[in-house]
Amino acid sequence: MATIPFLTAGRLIISIAALSNSISPYIADFNETHVYNPKWPPHARFHNGQTMSMGLLLGLTTLYYTWRPLVSALYGTGLYATKSAARDSTFNAAIIGSLYWITGISAILYPGTKWIDPEFVNSKYDGKLLGMPGQLPVFFMHVVFVWAGYALEARQLGALKAE
Structure with a gap:
């Protein structure tokens, strides 16, 4: 059995x-x-609070699936997990870790949305990255980062030999 x-x-x-x-x-x-x-109505603030809390909880859930113990058996010298269980847990972490950022990318598709409110265009809040609204590359970067981590972990697990 491989040690993870x-x-x-x-x-x-x-x-x-x-x-x-x-x-x-x-x-x-x-x-x-x-x-x-001050221009935001109370219900818009409600949904902003909902979104911030969702980001927090998705991040914590991702950490749980990334680090949770995967015990399939106890063999003499220690605890062991199967590679498939470890890969599955990491895959779940990657899915959960991507959700907030994917919804951020898709939010611009809803009617009437903009990356930034008109009163903040050309202000300190109007960051551009690579000529795009700042949020877009940041959201994409997080999705790529999460899945790059998954790919590294899956590769690591695939390279393990059975003991």
Whole structure:
């Protein structure tokens, strides 16, 4: 039976993305453009709070699936997990870790949405990356980061030999 390494590059990458998933919505939204925007009606604030909380919980759930113990048997010298169980757990972590960012990418498709409110265009909140609205490459980067972590972890697991 193969021993699954605890600390791997794939798990670390997914964990960094998960922490960003939990923290970034609060960094991006707890300011004049969202939470403290006097033009926002109460129900818009409700949905903003819902979205921030969703980011936090998706990040925490991703961390759970990334690091949860996968015990399939106890053999003399330690605990062992199957490679397929470890891969499945990491795959679930990658799916969960992608959801917040994919919904951020898709949000622009709804009628009347814009990347930034008109009063904040050309302000400190109007960040552009690679000529695009700042959120778009950041959202894509997180999705790529999570799945790169999964690919590294799956590769690591595939390289393990049975003991």
